[in-house]
Amino acid sequence: SICREEGIDCWISSPLSTGVGVRANLALSSLDGFTGPFEYHDLNDFFAQEHLDGLELPPEILLDEDKTLRIG
Numbered sequence: 001s002i003c004r005e006e007g008i009d010c011w012i013s014s015p016l017s018t019g020v021g022v023r024a025n026l027a028l029s030s031l032d033g034f035t036g037p038f039e040y041h042d043l044n045d046f047f048a049q050e051h052l053d054g055l056e057l058p059p060e061i062l063l064d065e066d067k068t069l070r071i072g
Helices: 002-006 019-029
Strands: 010-012 034-038 061-063 069-071
Touching: 010 019
Parallel strands: 010 034
Antiparallel strands: 061 069
């Protein structure tokens, strides 16, 4: 809220997220004031095993061809 009150845009960058981290980042990046990109990488590129099922995006979140998430 401090950044929002000062008019400072925020973004999330944590390319090596686990399934839990990705979900937390999606929740945070949907808040007011988070205007920059949220970096999402396919976990299979980094981890041999993930303990959560694959990331299933809710219908209001779209993944573009360039792997850009659109929340809306």
